Amino acid sequence: MSKTKDGGSVAINMGEPNHHEQLELFPIPSPCIGYCETDNKGYCLGCFRSREERFQWLKYNPTQQREVIRLCRQRKYRRLLATKHETAAPAPDEMPTLPLFDDE
Numbered sequence: 001m002s003k004t005k006d007g008g009s010v011a012i013n014m015g016e017p018n019h020h021e022q023l024e025l026f027p028i029p030s031p032c033i034g035y036c037e038t039d040n041k042g043y044c045l046g047c048f049r050s051r052e053e054r055f056q057w058l059k060y061n062p063t064q065q066r067e068v069i070r071l072c073r074q075r076k077y078r079r080l081l082a083t084k085h086e087t088a089a090p091a092p093d094e095m096p097t098l099p100l101f102d103d104e
Contacts, residue, residue, distance in 0.1 A: 028065040030057055031072050048075040 032054075035046030042051050049057075053068050060068065 028062055031069055043075060048072040048079070
C-alpha cells in the first residue's frame with residue numbers, strides 16, 4: 001500500500017504483470033525481405049503476409065504486428081511442409097532405373 005498526499009491508501013499491483021499488452025521499447029520491424037511476389041492465394045512469397053497485412057502494417061499496434069509475424073511463420077512452415085511432401089517421393093515414371101547387371 002502506498003499513501004497519497006491526503007493520507008489515503010492506494011493499492012499498487014506490483015506482482016502481476018499485464019500479459020495483454022507488452023511494452024515495446026523499439027518498433028517491430030517489418031518482416032519484408034524485399035522479395036515481393038504473391039502466390040495464387042494472395043500471400044507474399046517473401047514474407048508470407050496477405051495483401052491487407054502488408055498495406056496495414058504501419059497502422060497495426062505491436063500486438064497486431066506480433067500476431068502477423070506469428071501467422072507468417074506458420075504459413076512459411078506449412079509451405080515448407082507442402083514443398084517437402086511434393087519432392088519427397090518422385091512419381092513412378094520419374095524414378096531412376098538402375099542397371100540390373102554390371103555389363104557396361
